[in-house]
Amino acid sequence: MGIAERKEREKQDIKDLILLKAKEILIKEGQDGLSIRKLATEIEYSPATIYLYFQDKDEILYQMMNMGFEKMAQSMAHVYTLEDPLKRIFEIGRLYIEFGLNEWEWYHLMFNSASPMNHIERCKAEWGPGIAMYDYLASCCKEAYALQNKLDRDPKIAALHLWSAAHGLVTLAVTHRFCVVEDNAHEETVRNKLIDDTLKHIMISLFDYKI
Amino acid sequence: MGIAERKEREKQDIKDLILLKAKEILIKEGQDGLSIRKLATEIEYSPATIYLYFQDKDEILYQMMNMGFEKMAQSMAHVYTLEDPLKRIFEIGRLYIEFGLNEWEWYHLMFNSASPMNHIERCKAEWGPGIAMYDYLASCCKEAYALQNKLDRDPKIAALHLWSAAHGLVTLAVTHRFCVVEDNAHEETVRNKLIDDTLKHIMISLFDYKI
DNA sequence: TGATTTAATAAACAGTGTTTAGTATATTTG
DNA sequence: CAAATATACTAAACACTGTTTATTAAATCA
Secondary structure (H helix, E strand, O other), rough: HHHHHHHHHHHHHHHHHHHHHHHHHHHHHHHHOOOOOHHHHHHHHOHHHHHOOOOOOHHHHHHHHHHHHHHHHHHHHHHHHOHHHHHHHHHHHHHHHHHHHHOOHHHHHHHHOHHHHHHHHHHHHOOHHHHHHHHHHHHHHHHHHHHHOOOEEEEEEEHHHHHHHHHHHHHHHOOHHHHOOOOOOOOOHHHHHHHHHHHHHHHHHOOOOOO | HHHHHHHEEEHHHHHHHHHHHHHHHHHHHHEEEEEHHHHHHHHHHOHHHHOOOOHHHHHHHHHHHHHHHHHHHOOOOOOOOOOOOOHHHHHHHHHHHHHHHHHHHHHEEEEEEEEEHHHHHHHHOOOHHHHHHHHHHHHHHHHHHHHHOOOOOOOOHHHHHHHHHHHHHHHHHOOOOOHHHOOOOOOHHHHHHHHHHHHHHHHHHOOOOOO
């Protein structure tokens, strides 16, 4: 009975179509510009149809959050090839911040927005890629501290320190909090210099690592 | 001709009334629950009237952001009395994070939301209290580094490091990113422990300061 | 008192997420 | 094959949102 399978395929096709168009709108107009009604006209279905494939808007955002994690993982793929754990940590930090600044709409979904998290709690779904990234960073910190004989430091807490600092840098920069505490002549350049210097400061403070 | 003055007073009174009720709604229902129409019914005027006193919703949020800075400054008042710059820095960090967690709606307005910043750019208004806080923190870092003869460290960048880390901690915690990377048994307690440990880690990393 | 300025609003505009009731079409059953 | 059922889809409504415009009522000025 291939009909059920075909229907299943068609259902998945429309789900994919919705997510594909949602992705396009997200990139073009950001999370605020992504509305169910706009998405509906874009895929040439009525708004109500979308609710036959997704429970609500937050579920769509949740699915897109996962797409964002894939994107980020891709941009960080080469990190695993590095020998030196300190270089790995620095690269993770650098790429994390770069991703946050250049792909803010994805980043916002993954680490800042409340909407997709609503769905995580409701479904008790997992945040697999986020946890994996955090665990990997912690393992790098463990290696680094082991090499430096800093055995009193908790690598998990160090990872949290790094994550928080990087996340703070990204969000404060994107929401224009840096351009007001510094002379905001050329926001972009000032911002990049501040972030670069702060990342260096972080590496020196945590690991006495001068790049 | 006291009529003009009286009118000016009455105008200010209504402005104050709007902001007072806005504050009440913000505390009760958060920034998402604060709508112009709800605010209008609350002050017993029509929605259109609000636009005679404020340019748009963002201007109201901008004014409330400034109220938030006052609140935060009050909670940090005793810091200035501390002798040791390291104790000052730790207290600023501790109180900053505490404020962010306990008064999230205010914090969100001050350091996370995009809306009030729209207005800052439009009006070229200042972010005085935020800048003052940042400068004070930087001056504390300068003192601390001077006492420790760490003259190669830039205190402004250290302040940015501290600020970013604290901001990151607060926002990741509030948006439930911590409860998913740790076993989320008791979100509140896990979260508080993580934040406490991370703050300690920050103080050790930056200033070799064990509390 | 009559003219003018000011304050306030009803109603509309252009959106938003979501639900419900109803209609075509496709599939299954007798 | 025809009747019954199940599926896919949508029009319209509900309850909201921020903001603008035309109009009315009241206060002030001449």
